[in-house]
Amino acid sequence: MFELLLCSIFTVLPDYLFRRYRQGKRIGKEITLFSVWYELRYGIVGCAILTISLITLIFYFHPSSHNVASFFRTLTILPEKNGRVVEIYTGNDALVKSGDPLFRLDDRAETEAVEMARQEIEQIRAQMAVAEADLAVAAGNLEEAQGAYAQVRDELNVKADLLSRGTNAVSRREVEKLEVALTTRQGGVNAAMANMTAVQTRLDTLLPAQLASAEAALRSAEVALSKTVVRAGVDGEIQQFALQVGDIVNPLLRPAGILIPEKPKDVVFQAGFQQVSAQVVKAGVIAEMTCASLPFEVVPMLVTSVQPVIAAGQFRPTDRLLDISERSKPGTFLAKMIPLYPEQVKNVPWGSQCIANAYTNTHDQLENPDVGAGEWLFLHMVQTVGIVHALLLRVQALLWPIQTLVFSGH
Structure with a gap:
């Protein structure tokens, strides 16, 4: 409507003035409801063409988006195992820090597993003490066998x-008996040495390995025990937390609540623009935004990045061949924006519905000395008509609360 009124000043109004003061035709006489089209046909046609051209120019070079929001992430509060709640440490709407306990599940089985692992460690350590005594016994047996062998x-x-020497004091039979006895004593020494080696190996290798395995089992049991206490992963606020002692919590079917992380320092707004404006909205473009939760305020924004793909074109391999006609909805391309003055949006809740305008900047092109007169005039016109869209955004910011509170019926 604003564009129509503006264009009518340069088309319909001059045509009427010409008919009125040059041809002497008056409204209500020669110019009536039935003859207005014939009398003012040049002005009306010119007004329609100029209005359509102006609207196209404005919305192409200064596109708008009604799909603007600051998306935020939520974390589902889930345990890593099924269990019955036995203790609750926090409540709904509570602010928690990373690592704070939220609730505890029944941990009797895990506690028993930890105790059994500790007993296993104590048993292995006792076996190591016994093995040291066995080593001392084996060393004594070896010394005894070596002494008998030496004798x-x-x-x-x-x-x-x-x-x-040929003396008759010793018979050959005695010497042979001593040789057999020496061989027997040598076997006893070897057996004592093998026994000592076995005890030493058990003490140095087997029992330490069993001890390490038992300690690993203890750590695993302690980890399982720690999982019975569900803790906050990040700083944030608890929502929809309605647990009661005795409830069964399931990681697949029965979550405990939702954790909303703290608001970051740099708030990013995502805007979905029509694909026809893909060549206009680029990183570095200045924009403006107004939100339903921030009435009567227009926030200057800066486009920081533009998503290089459009979500409507994505696909996931399935057992069915993709039919392109099923993707008839064109979709929008995503642009990320940040406020030039972050303090203006500090009170805007996450997920607020907003409207944004992006403005084409032609200053750099106008500073080019090689620009032609026609192009110079066109670039100035593009820069100027942005005021119209900026004015429309401010009208929307003014009327949005009125439409919502008065005319929506809510």
Whole structure:
């Protein structure tokens, strides 16, 4: 309507003035409801063409979006296992820090598993103490076997020497018996040494490995026990937390509530623009925004990035061949914006519905000395008509609360 009134000043009004003061035709006489089209046909046609051209120019070079919001992430409060709630540490709408306990599940089985793992460790440590005593016994047996072996060896050497001299004090039979006894004593020494090696290996390798395995089992049991206490993963606010002691919580079917993370310092707004404006909305473009939760306020924004793909074109491989006609909805492209003055949006709740205008900046092109006269005039016109869209945004910011509170019926 505003564009129509503006264009009529340059088309319909001059045509009427010409008919009135040059041809002497008056409203109600020669110019009536039935003859207005014939009398003012040039002005009306010119007004229609100029209005359509102006609207196209404004909405192409200064596009608007009614799909603007600051999306936020929510975390579902879930345990890692099924269980019955036995203790609750927080409540709904509570502010929590990362690591704060929220509730505890029944942990009797996990506590018993931890105690059993600790007992296993104590048992292995007791076996290590017994193995040290066995090692001392094995060392004593080895010394005893070595002493017996040395005694038989010395006696054999003496009697063998006497027999070699041809004396009758020693018989060959005695020497042979001593040789057999020496071999037997050598076997006893070898057995004692093997026993000592087995005890030493058990003490140095087997029992430490069993101890490490038991300690790992203890750590695993302690981890399972810690999972019975559900903690906050990030700083935030608890919502829809209606647990009661005795409730069964299931990670698949029965969540406990929702955790909304703290609002970041840099709030980013996402706007969906029509695809026809994809060549206009670029990173660095200045924009303006007004929100339903911030009435009568227009916030200057800066487009920081534009998503390089359009969500309507995505697909996921399935067992059915994709039919392109099913993707008839064109979709929008996503532009991310940040406020130039962050303090203006600090009271805007996440997810608020907003309207945004993006404005084409032609200053750099106008500063080019090689620009032609026609292009110079066109660039100035593009820059100027942005005022119309900015005015429309302010009218929307003014009328939005009135439409919502008075004419919507809510």
